[in-house]
Amino acid sequence: MKYLLDSVIVIDHFNGAEAATQFLADHGDACALSVITRAEVLAGFGDEHDALALELLDQFPALPITSEIANLAARLRRTERWKLPDAVQAAVAIHHELVLVTRNTRDFRTSERLEVLVPYAI
Numbered sequence: 616m617k618y619l620l621d622s623v624i625v626i627d628h629f630n631g632a633e634a635a636t637q638f639l640a641d642h643g644d645a646c647a648l649s650v651i652t653r654a655e656v657l658a659g660f661g662d663e664h665d666a667l668a669l670e671l672l673d674q675f676p677a678l679p680i681t682s683e684i685a686n687l688a689a690r691l692r693r694t695e696r697w698k699l700p701d702a703v704q705a706a707v708a709i710h711h712e713l714v715l716v717t718r719n720t721r722d723f724r725t726s727e728r729l730e731v732l733v734p735y736a737i
Contacts, residue, residue, distance in 0.1 A: 617645040618732070619708040621717035622655040627737065629656075635737035638716070639671075647676040649707040661697065675696050684710050689693070690707070697722055705729050 620639075625648075626633035639646070653672055660668045680703060682690075684688035692699055702723045708715040714730045717723050723731045 616647045616711065616713060618642060618647070618716045619704070619711065619713040620646050620648050620675065620680070621704055622652045622713060622722070623718045624716055624734075625652060625656045626659060627718065628671070629659075629668070631733075632737060634737070638734045642716075643674065647678050647711070647713065648672065649678050651681060651703050653677050655700070656689055668677075671686060676705050678719060680707070681710075709729060 623640065624635050628639055628653050655670055656672060657665065684703070684706045687710060688699065688702040691697060691705050692702040695702065697705065701719075704715060705723065707713075714732050715723060716732045716734060718733060718735070718737065720733055723729070
């Protein structure tokens, strides 16, 4: 694994953003999801479309939130003033030494501990 997909990348794919679909096609085998991304993506689907979302989500390892990751997320929440889901995403990426792939440049930025890749803009 090299990349942790932020929710916006997967949501962009489902919304027809070709750049997101292309990134997943080119790099999907090197990607993982946090359980936060899984939940955020599924929350946007109704019961009748869950199968479509699950078909894609199940292609990626879903990384859990451990106590160690939760502790790091709490520290990031305090120091970076991120929303808790964003802090958890960053903590999962840092813990697993993955590059966070997102379009969310307002909340995420590359730092000493977190590497961020913005593969496209909309």
